[in-house]
Amino acid sequence: MSTTDVGNFRSLAAERQSAAEREALAASAATEGPAWSNMKAPDARSQQSAAVAVTNGRRALKVFLSNPNALFGTGFLVFVILVALTAPILYPDDPLSMVGRPFLWPGQSPAYPLGTDSLGRDVLAGILHGSRISLFVGLMATALGLTFGVLVGSTAGYFGGWIDDLLVRLIEIFQTLPSFVLLVVLVAIAQPSATTVTLAIAVISWPTVARLTRAEFRAIREKDFVVAARSLGYGHARIIFREILPNALPPIIVTSSVMVATAILMESALSFMGLGDPNVVSWGSMIGTGRELVRTAWYLTALPGLAIVFTVLALNLIGDGLNDALNPRFSQDR
Amino acid sequence: MAPLLQVDNLTIRFPRAEPVRDLSFEISQGETLAIVGESGSGKSLTALALMQLLPRAARIANGSISFGGRDLTKLGAREMRHLRGREIAMIFQEPMTSLNPVMTIGRQIAEVLQVHEKLSSRAARERAIELLRLVRIPAPEKRVDDYPHQLSGGMRQRVMIAIAVACKPKLLIADEPTTALDVTIQAQVLDLLDTLRRELQMAVVLITHDLGVVAQWADKVVVMYAGRKVEQALPDDLFNDPLHPYTRGLLAASPRLKHDFHYRDGALTEIPGSIVSAVGETGCPFRPRCNQARASCSHHVPQLTVPAEDRLVACPFTTSIKAVPHAAALSL
Known part of the structure; x- marks a missing residue:
């Protein structure tokens, strides 16, 4: 045409x-019916809101509970916590006191189911009491590191500018030092005790949280609902803690479960090197004292070692489960 | 009566550009002012400037924003925070992302009341339910505990409106409030805004690129192009007798429902080029796209003139199309 x-x-x-x-x-x-045959077709908007719903708490819990690995991890962690709570009732005496003949192998004497060590101390009592210090250090160090890391990271990420530059430099100072060497130095300077070990682990673990929180805040800060919150005249603290932080929590929660595991490992490593609290028994110190006898009495290192392995494994499984549940991108039933 | 909001010669400057230049307009209590223009014409930046929420890199290089006798550009952060949400509120384009996804809508409405009116949490919740009823959300007692993802786009925009009007602001800025909504919902939401404007005696700045919205809901229209006001008129005048070539182009580019427009009738007229061509242009920013451009257009930026009562236009060569035959006007 x-x-x-x-x-x-x-x-x-x-x-x-x-x-x-x-x-x-x-x-x-x-036809007498509606001429639009596609009226019931799902549109992009309803699809999108269904995807958003995955982040919903109840849904996340369901995903978490349907994950056998996460359930095993949670179960084992609950068991360890129960053991830690009941240890003083089951073994009220000092686990560091000598109670029997040395080098009793596990099963050799019904009074000491897991045997005794080179000084005749009860291995089972040691492991049960050791769970207390491991959990205490793991949880407290994580709580401290998390609090400080979230505060620094959220301040840096939210405000940006020179505050961000300053805080990132601070984070980088900690990250350029080899963290375990720093930990050893810190504990060696201070007197080794459960408190100083906890503080030292917190000092070396907060930068990870701070970086993660900062990244999350930088992303969420630009979201529409944050601009909307500012347009309603909310103050900085309210926007940080009520608007942004709850939305930034999922990756932080996931990281914190792994942080507990790392803190337990670090405490064990310190105790193994003899830098733990000398007055309390810990899994790491048990391995440390059993180290020289590993060829003749290997159970002295293997048993507390297994306790560490399973506790850390449980925490990592929980972390993976939380990641699947809270991070919709990787959950299988998207 | 003194206008509630008076913007004078507002210039917003980024390090490398001035997306809004010499913009002036005013709005009185209870009035709806529509700001129209295509994407990139500086509408949304103007809205953010009114809230003093400009992006970090941008700053107000010149001009004043007088609201109730106070110059907002000179207010401190604390005083401005005090005004936001209480006297000036804003509704955003995207209802899907403008609500906090991890907080129930009831708590989000209650929060603004607790912050600004110091209500107890129980009283704030009661008010939140009232407000949800006011914006016509069915079964507000149940909906108040819903999370945003449980609501449709139109409902979420209603919630946004409820939050915005919770403290009975004097000025409501609606930045393309219906762009993300279905056409059927658009009219409902705009009707709701209009009702609330009348009931609460609010002034509304309605930012849109939809001329249909302007025709139906605006009292006064400002047409923006490349950061400048190119025409200002009452809606009737604007639609019957557009003066600026850009306004004419916009009108020619919109389907006219009274003509039973159908896509098979042929393509809509378009304005050639894009707004990007205004960058670095001396003289009239619309010149590269204008079908009436003359050599003199490149010499200086045209001043706003007053061709008739209540009208402003920034084009020296404009002639009223009432003078030319109707058929010629249609084929602009």
């Missing part, structure tokens, strides 16, 4: 339109 017959084209269009109208009329008369 050439471009000259525009008038013709217009009249054609008009004719076609009226024909289409007649057709539409006939069609609607025939």
